[in-house]
Amino acid sequence: MELLQELSSRNYPLYVFGWISLIGTIACMFMSFYSPTEVNGISAWIKPTKFFLSTFIFTWSMTWYLGYLKQTPAISIYTWLTIAVLAFELIYITLKAAQGHLSHFNISSSFNGFMFSMMGLAISLMTLATLYIGILFFIEPLPDLPTSYLWGIRLGIILFIIFAFEGGLMGARLAHTVGAPDGSPGLKFLNWSVTHGDLRIAHFIGMHALQVLPLLGFYVFSSSRGIIIISMLYLLLATGVLVQALMGKPLLKRVTKSELATHH
Known part of the structure; x- marks a missing residue:
């Protein structure tokens, strides 16, 4: 291939x-x-x-x-x-x-x-x-390299680094759940808490800017301005999810038992 x-x-x-x-x-x-x-x-x-x-x-x-x-x-x-x-x-x-x-x-x-x-x-x-x-x-x-793609790589790496270090917040707390002990109900496989805040969500979203932003820069945007704007919005999304978790609120609340598994 x-x-x-x-x-x-x-x-x-x-x-x-x-x-x-x-x-x-x-x-x-x-x-x-x-x-x-x-x-x-x-x-x-x-x-x-x-x-x-x-x-x-x-x-x-x-x-x-x-x-x-x-x-x-x-x-x-x-x-x-x-x-x-x-x-x-x-x-x-x-x-x-x-x-x-x-x-x-x-x-x-x-x-x-x-x-x-x-x-x-x-x-x-x-x-x-x-x-x-x-x-x-x-x-x-x-x-x-197209400028939009190059900026996608640059900003993707920057956001990856920021939210990789966000993992240190979990390490300092010795937990990723906010408002309850680790082990509360969560989504299947991802195991993100559906009852309390979960710091892993922002960690996940922010670090995957490493893939998302370059792909957007290559396939969707044709100017550096476009990818910079979407990168700022992506940063706001990841930061907003982090703030929500720190407030002890789940990203997705419990829906049905069949959609849930025990939180990791």
Whole structure:
């Protein structure tokens, strides 16, 4: 397939890691159906499924974007740092799921607290490194890219970084639910609370600006002004969802029991 060949040529290590993440997604999804192990009332394998899937999307997105930049040693360092950080996180999350234990917000022992802190430190380093990549898109000449697409990449990376660090708010609170303990009723798979505020929603929306804004910049908007305006509206959306969560209000209230699953 032409798209896969192009991805492979742009950044082969991240391309391969994306395939590994996709395989991990399928494996953990399979385990979620057949393993009896639960955490907070739902399959322990839902969380690693979501993390493998988001890693797959992130790595292939960055594989594509990095192909536009000069292939300097800094790009190679970023590539292997990203792989190391995400591999560390995915392996630990999967091991804790297999044990039926929380990976995040788990300070039940000195070891669990240390590993939680290490995950936070590692992902912060990777996020800062991604900021460097975003800066390169501002300073490197990229005349072959449509201006609306280039601004979509720039602003997508910026919003990704802002809302990646929003995860630190959850870490500081040792919870993602506002107004109730983690484990309240939530939407299926996503498990976003339908009874209280949930900080993961803004985290999700903001970080996926990394895909949404470049796609809009390439396929929908033909001017930099258009993509900048829609990016500001996207920022307002993610910020509004964050404020709503901090007020303890759910994004979507309970509808029917068949549409709900126990919150992660």
